[in-house]
Amino acid sequence: MPKPLSRILVIEDEPLVLREILKGLNAAARTLDNPFGIAFGGVATAQEALAAIESDGDIQAVIVDDKLYTLAGNGKRAGAKTLQMSALELVQRITGLRPELNVYILIAKEQEDEVVDALFTEAVDGYFYREERDYRGIYRILNAQIQEKARTPFTDQLKNYVWMAKDQWHTPGHSSGESLRGSPWVNDFYEFMGDHVFDADLSVSVPMLDSLMEPKGVIAEAQALAAKAFGARRTFFATNGTSTANKVIFQTLLAPGEKLLLDRNCHKSVHHGVVLSGAQPVYLDSALNRKFGLYGPVSKKTILEAIRRHPDAEALILTSCTYDGLRYDLAPIVAAAHAKGIKVIVDEAWYGFARFHPAFRPTAMEAGADYATQSTHKVLSAFSQASMIHVNDPGFREHLFRENFNMHTSTSPQYALIASLDVARKQAVMEGYKLLARTLMLARELREQINSTDMFRVLELEDLLPDEVRHDGIRLDPTKVTVDVSGCGYTVDELQKELFDRYNIQIEKSTFNTITLLLTIGTTRSKVSRLYDALMRIAREKRAARRLVRTPEIPAFTKLRYLPRDAYYCGGELVPVFDDQERVNRALRGRICADGIVPYPPGIPVLVPGQLITPDIAEYLARLLRSQKRIELHGIVHEGYQPCVRALRPQEEKALRRIG
Numbered sequence: 001m002p003k004p005l006s007r008i009l010v011i012e013d014e015p016l017v018l019r020e021i022l023k024g025l026n027a028a029a030r031t032l033d034n035p036f037g038i039a040f041g042g043v044a045t046a047q048e049a050l051a052a053i054e055s056d057g058d059i060q061a062v063i064v065d066d067k068l069y070t071l072a073g074n075g076k077r078a079g080a081k082t083l084q085m086s087a088l089e090l091v092q093r094i095t096g097l098r099p100e101l102n103v104y105i106l107i108a109k110e111q112e113d114e115v116v117d118a119l120f121t122e123a124v125d126g127y128f129y130r131e132e133r134d135y136r137g138i139y140r141i142l143n144a145q146i147q148e149k150a151r152t153p154f155t156d157q158l159k160n161y162v163w164m165a166k167d168q169w170h171t172p173g174h175s176s177g178e179s180l181r182g183s184p185w186v187n188d189f190y191e192f193m194g195d196h197v198f199d200a201d202l203s204v205s206v207p208m209l210d211s212l213m214e215p216k217g218v219i220a221e222a223q224a225l226a227a228k229a230f231g232a233r234r235t236f237f238a239t240n241g242t243s244t245a246n247k248v249i250f251q252t253l254l255a256p257g258e259k260l261l262l263d264r265n266c267h268k269s270v271h272h273g274v275v276l277s278g279a280q281p282v283y284l285d286s287a288l289n290r291k292f293g294l295y296g297p298v299s300k301k302t303i304l305e306a307i308r309r310h311p312d313a314e315a316l317i318l319t320s321c322t323y324d325g326l327r328y329d330l331a332p333i334v335a336a337a338h339a340k341g342i343k344v345i346v347d348e349a350w351y352g353f354a355r356f357h358p359a360f361r362p363t364a365m366e367a368g369a370d371y372a373t374q375s376t377h378k379v380l381s382a383f384s385q386a387s388m389i390h391v392n393d394p395g396f397r398e399h400l401f402r403e404n405f406n407m408h409t410s411t412s413p414q415y416a417l418i419a420s421l422d423v424a425r426k427q428a429v430m431e432g433y434k435l436l437a438r439t440l441m442l443a444r445e446l447r448e449q450i451n452s453t454d455m456f457r458v459l460e461l462e463d464l465l466p467d468e469v470r471h472d473g474i475r476l477d478p479t480k481v482t483v484d485v486s487g488c489g490y491t492v493d494e495l496q497k498e499l500f501d502r503y504n505i506q507i508e509k510s511t512f513n514t515i516t517l518l519l520t521i522g523t524t525r526s527k528v529s530r531l532y533d534a535l536m537r538i539a540r541e542k543r544a545a546r547r548l549v550r551t552p553e554i555p556a557f558t559k560l561r562y563l564p565r566d567a568y569y570c571g572g573e574l575v576p577v578f579d580d581q582e583r584v585n586r587a588l589r590g591r592i593c594a595d596g597i598v599p600y601p602p603g604i605p606v607l608v609p610g611q612l613i614t615p616d617i618a619e620y621l622a623r624l625l626r627s628q629k630r631i632e633l634h635g636i637v638h639e640g641y642q643p644c645v646r647a648l649r650p651q652e653e654k655a656l657r658r659i660g
């Protein structure tokens with residue numbers, strides 16, 4: 001089992017002083033308890049310090065001497081005030097690079113007031129008096145600080161309980177797997193899953209494990225550590241994924257009829273949240289990259305225009321980064337929304353790691369968003385369904401949030417999920433920078449290797465960006481690798497099958513001429529090599545390029561006649577998409593849809609509940625249903641062989657309030 005290593009960097013430009021400090025601290029690390037492998041190293045200039053912090057992912061903390069640093073590093077000594085400012089600037093640069101690091105300052109006693117003032121405004125964890133030379137004391141504090149970050153309060157308590165091996169007179173029914181272990185019929189499941197899956201599957205009947213519904217103990221502690229790590233005021237663990245997290249926030253912020261600005265290309269949970277909350281949606285059309293069939297971000301112009309036209313909106317939700325890795329320049333959008341009192345929610349389902357490497361920042365929280373939802377399970381080491389809700393909203397209504405959170409949360413949450421969030425946070429803080437630096441390097445290598453096949457080509461930001469968002473400051477998360485496969489001689493479906501059947505490779509997603517690969521902190525170099533090898537072999541086949549069939553473009557949004565919730569709760573009637581002669585059914589025209597109709601891929605609703613069905617839309621649905629490549633069409637009801645749309649009855653419409 002590899003042992004942890006925690007390097008602590010001392011930044012001190014007097015060589016003799018530096019040597020003495022390092023000697024004293026390393027001696028303390030050798031002689032005192034050192035479970036985290038603490039070792040001290042030193043540098044003499046700010047430049048060297050920043051370079052070390054950037055290149056060495058094992059650095060966990062820094063000690064900055066306050067009297068030295070000029071970032072120019074030209075060795076000039078200036079007056080005390082200037083020098084102190086430059087130490088603070090150095091601290092800002094350090095935390096800008098790696099906010100998870102602990103930063104301490106070495107000060108002279110007489111500077112206390114000035115420095116303490118500055119500490120309040122900076123993310124500094126504390127200070128030591130230089131003259132005291134209390135190296136054992138300093139070591140103990142640093143050791144305790146690292147221990148604090150590395151704590152997993154919930155997981156530790158869960159393990160404690162399991163080791164205590166109490167007789168269980170409580171749920172769950174399998175009782176630590178007892179019901180399966182001895183069974184001739186189902187013990188194979190027990191064997192397959194392993195002891196601890198069952199041992200750790202506990203319930204709220206165990207008070208020492210706290211309650212997700214009203215956390216006061218180890219869950220509250222774990223959430224507080226997560227809030228600190230992710231730069232939020234508050235963090236909540238969600239065990240039903242970001243799908244539920246989004247709904248909880250909507251129901252907290254939006255009363256029925258209140259306006260929500262949303263990207264039409266957002267996840268279906270957002271559309272479901274509109275129905276549940278009763279909000280009045282204002283859809284923002286996302287930009288479309290026709291060449292690759294990719295629905296991208298919404299243009300800044302569209303967002304700002306919507307904010308201007310709907311200053312009465314309660315909230316705006318955006319997805320950043322998108323599934324394809326495109327992320328907004330959020331700060332100006334957040335500022336514009338806040339100027340009108342509109343709350344900003346950012347769905348960071350695909351971006352939960354971003355805080356831990358500067359290549360991905362700023363995160364939504366850092367850009368000033370009020371809420372961010374993250375599928376920790378998608379991109380960090382948490383179990384599926386384990387997500388986090390981060391809150392920065394100064395007007396956070398905790399009671400309301402709690403009611404909604406509890407409304408959507410099972411009273412029997414899976415404790416392994418909570419533990420995995422605790423552990424995912426610890427890992428992100430302790431080694432996230434290092435792992436993400438490796439992931440970025442692997443992403444670079446993978447890109448080069450794919451391009452070297454001369455058949456497959458990785459799409460860069462310029463290729464991915466639709467024209468209308470080209471000047472919006474959008475950036476690409478390089479861990480999402482989208483590859484143009486149009487020249488390989490396979491259709492995308494054939495290619496996916498070939499990769500799966502022949503090379504054991506499962507990709508993340510596709511369009512008619514691209515595939516997308518997701519790199520995470522779990523990606524290894526051998527996995528990258530295997531993919532390269534597979535693509536190279538396919539490229540060497542030199543098949544003749546095929547004509548690839550485009551997915552028809554989603555028609556523009558029509559009209560929202562009634563609130564989605566009102567329409568959804570109407571009984572409605574089923575109207576067939578085709579008539580008796582297999583033509584598009586004219587009876588659909590002008591009707592109002594009661595369900596969300598979502599072709600998948602790309603997963604954007606062509607109809608939402610309450611929306612007007614136009615001839616174009618009816619035609620579009622018919623085309624998809626007739627297409628050879630049967631796309632999933634969520635929301636279409638099959639009555640026998642007849643595909644139907646649930647539409648409002650005329651008398652139902654009469655009873656509803658029209659909004660458009």
Ligand SMILES: Cc1ncc(COP(=O)(O)O)c(C=O)c1O
Pocket residue numbers: 240241242243244266267269319323347349350374375385387
């Ligand atoms: C943008 C976006 N938001 C939310 C979700 C839902 O996340 P979860 O799977 O954690 O429920 C997804 C899932 O794919 C997503 O792509």
